[in-house]
Amino acid sequence: MPLSRTASLLAIYPHITSRDRLLLQLLDDHQVLTTGQIHRMLFAARRTCQLRLNELAALGLVERFRFPRDGGGSQPWHWTLGHNGQRFQAAAHERPEPTARSSNQTVQRLSANPHLTHLVLTNDFFVRLTEYARRHAEARLDRWWSEQVTHKQYLTITADGHGLWTVGDITVGFFLETDTGTEALGSRVVAKLKKYGDLIRHGGARYPVLFWLASEQREENLHRLLPGQHTTVPVATATHASDPAARVWLARGSTSRVPLTELPSDHGAPIAENPNYDNGVFLL
Structure with missing residues (x-):
């Protein structure tokens, strides 16, 4: 591909496919995805995915970085928007065009973000649902x-x-809480439920809060700390090792695991009838 990273956006347009545009939007929305995550969502063959990402990098549409693994080897490549990718998304959404310096700073700050592992793991939850939907026509991540x-x-x-x-x-809404095993379960994790309860009491969505936990031991400990069964906020748990689309969710007070679609979910009062809803947000 002869075009350079400094080529104008108009010169790049003939090389941007509909799948590329979807990828650029995903990276704009969610900041970073690994090679494996992009492959599982958008490509049939990993090699095809790798080649295309390299082509997009040559055009300056995406940028990549990775770190060594403790004990040897390397982490997977992490992909984010390159300068031309940031320019393209800015044009698509009528945002100010970034400078090359600001684009570079955005990538550097993301790569050095101490919460990067948490972000990639959170994205992987939704990647797994997207991958499941690719293989099952009756399912979709809306x-x-x-x-x-x-x-x-x-x-x-x-x-x-x-x-x-x-x-x-059947459509179920949910809020995700990704656990990496670093927060205290009682003082930090369980304490998060209060804000969800406040949302419900003000007429907002009564979606289950999904705690996606680092280990089975963390899951067992969390259930022992959860408030009693008859509380406002529906809660369910599963571990990182499980497929979130499968029958893996253990609701508070339950002894059997169910799929997401069997968890209680209420979208709340219609916006026009909810006095606490204003211009797209709940006023709590």
Whole structure:
């Protein structure tokens, strides 16, 4: 591909496919995805994925970085928007065009973000749902909101993500809390439920809060700390080793695991009838 990273956007347009545009939008929305995650969502063959990502990098549409693994080897390549990718997304959404310096700073700050592992893991939850939907015609991920968009829409909610998941004619909304095993379960994890309860009491969505946990031991410990069964906020748990689309979710007070579509989910009062809803957000 002869075009350089400094080529004008108009010169790059003939090389941008619809799949490329989808990838650029995903990276714009969710900041970073690994090679494996992009492959599972958008490509049939890993080699084809790798070649295409290298071509997009040559055009300056994406950028990549990775770190060594403790004990040897390397982590997977992490992909984010390159300068031309940031320019393209800015044009598509009528945002100010970034300078080369600001684009470079964005990539550097992301790569050095101490919460990068948490972000990649959170994204992987939704990647797994997307991958499942690719293989099952009756399933689809209707909504995948980042932490930033979720907070903007619900104000007091600090979920790591929000989604709407449909299988057949059943749609379930949920808030995701990704656990990496570093936070105290009682003082930090369980304490998060108060804000979800406040949202429900003000007429907001009564979506289950999904705690996606680092280990089975963490899951067992969390259930021992959860409040009693008859509380406002529906809660379910599963571990990173499980497929979130499968029958893996253990609801509070339950002894059997169920799929997402069997968890209680209420979208709340219609916006027009909810006095606490104003211009896309709940006023709590």
